[in-house]
Amino acid sequence: MYDGYYTWMLVSASLVLLMTTPALALFYGGMSRSKSVLNMMMMSFASLGVVGIVYALWGWSMSYSSLSWAAADAENPGKEVAKLFASPFDQFGLSDTLPGNYVYVAFQLTFAVITAALISGAIADRVKFSSWLVFLPLWVTLSYFPLAHQVWGGGFLSNVPDGLSSLVFGDTDGLATIAPMDYAGGTVVHINAGVAGLVLALLIGVRRGFGKEPMRPHNLTLTMIGAGLLWFGWFGFNVGSLVFTSTDEADMLTQFTTETGLVWLNTTLATCAAMLGWLIIEKIRDGKGTSLGAASGVVAGLVAITPACGALTPVGSMALGVVAGGLCALAVGLKYRFGYDDSLDVVGVHLVGGIVGTIGVGFLSSTTGLFYGEGAKQLVVQALVALYAIVWSGIATLIVGLAIKYTIGWRIPEEEEVDGIDFAEHGESAYDFSSTSGTRSSSVLAKQPVSEGASA
């Protein structure tokens, strides 16, 4: 049993890595303009580079290390702090991390990476690469790691006594009577990234020409490939998020062989329905179902099912998906009404989809949901958890965003933005369709001409 499970976890971690590079980079890159596609893709790659290292240094420790700041007794004043934060020092650099937990470090590392990368879609085309590199470690430290700890690491949003749910509906046998449900990260990943995107888009301001110039996607084939790869990677994201409820080997085997199949199916069925839901809204509103709509509906469905994939029936997942696809298709228009430039719709897809999924559990959970005659308690808990995550992420992002705004600054100069951020920030162009575009000047590396076929 363990060898199969261990293998699956390694595969899952690798699948989630695929979601950032290249899937998200392609999805976002295709939607941006041809003069800024490289910068867009680099923001995803940079997230992997920076957050990957930060996660191993103090991210894992801040999310899942023992609650040493609490010491779990009432007299210890650190206990309250430990509901919100785990110590960054306990397992700094994975010191004292049990070797058996390395696979979980790997799996969780990829979650932190993609969550931070998701934010980049809200601030496309206009942000200094250096500011993004500074933002990444600060934001995951203040927003992602604490929320991961609170939801999955035994903190305030989990089913611990004195957690948010216990404060409302009390405890049973030392655990919250109504356990908050977030299977794979509706709050920690999607609401968190969505709120951060909204705050940064407001703080950083609109792109030059926003709402006036056409800013249509430059390559929707990249976006379609990216959406398809995201779907594939999401099997690691959701199916790998299984947590055993028993230590008895026979029970674990039963859970592993039933829950993984259900979660895979729910993930896919919700996504199918969300794609159709988005296309139906487009057909009614705009007259045509678009490829960008299909790709966006896929992601909206994946986002919505993320917190719910372990709690719903397959038919319940379809219902959640079609609602999420339809609502997100409507929500992406809000930025024009309110005038914030969430360039690639991180808010409209991830924040709205994350809320739909997190709260949808309260309606559709087959064991505790309102639609299954189990009352509204789960719904209340889910709504409170979602609201809490919105507030936490909002405040944390505001702190980091303002700090960068008033020190190194966010924006590149106006003329560089108009000419294109790819050349301004990276000195490159994504596409060279002309054989007459220039001649090779002397290289910084080799003073002599490089001969054909010479090996480096």
Added chain:
Amino acid sequence: MKLITAVIKPHKWEDVREALETFGVTGMTVSEVSGYGRQKGHTEVYRGAEYDIALVPKIRIEIVVDDGDADDVVGIVVKTAQTGRIGDGKVWVSPIDTVVRVRTGDRDEAAI
């Protein structure tokens, strides 16, 4: 000698080329261009946001011919590129002073 410039719908380009070849036109320069006339552009919708795309793609054909062939060539282009709908394009003829074939140095009629 005349320079004939035709701007036509991209999907008509193969028909026009075949008809010109049959007539005996031996060479031409073709470019993918964009522009608009009375057709104007079109509207595209991305995630609900409408964009007016001003420029539509066209094919531009440039042919240099003897004076006597000019009317026939224009007639062939118009006949084969015509769909009868707005946006079919335009053909115009301009006089040319000199033509030189780069390989041989032949001039004017001998260079066509």
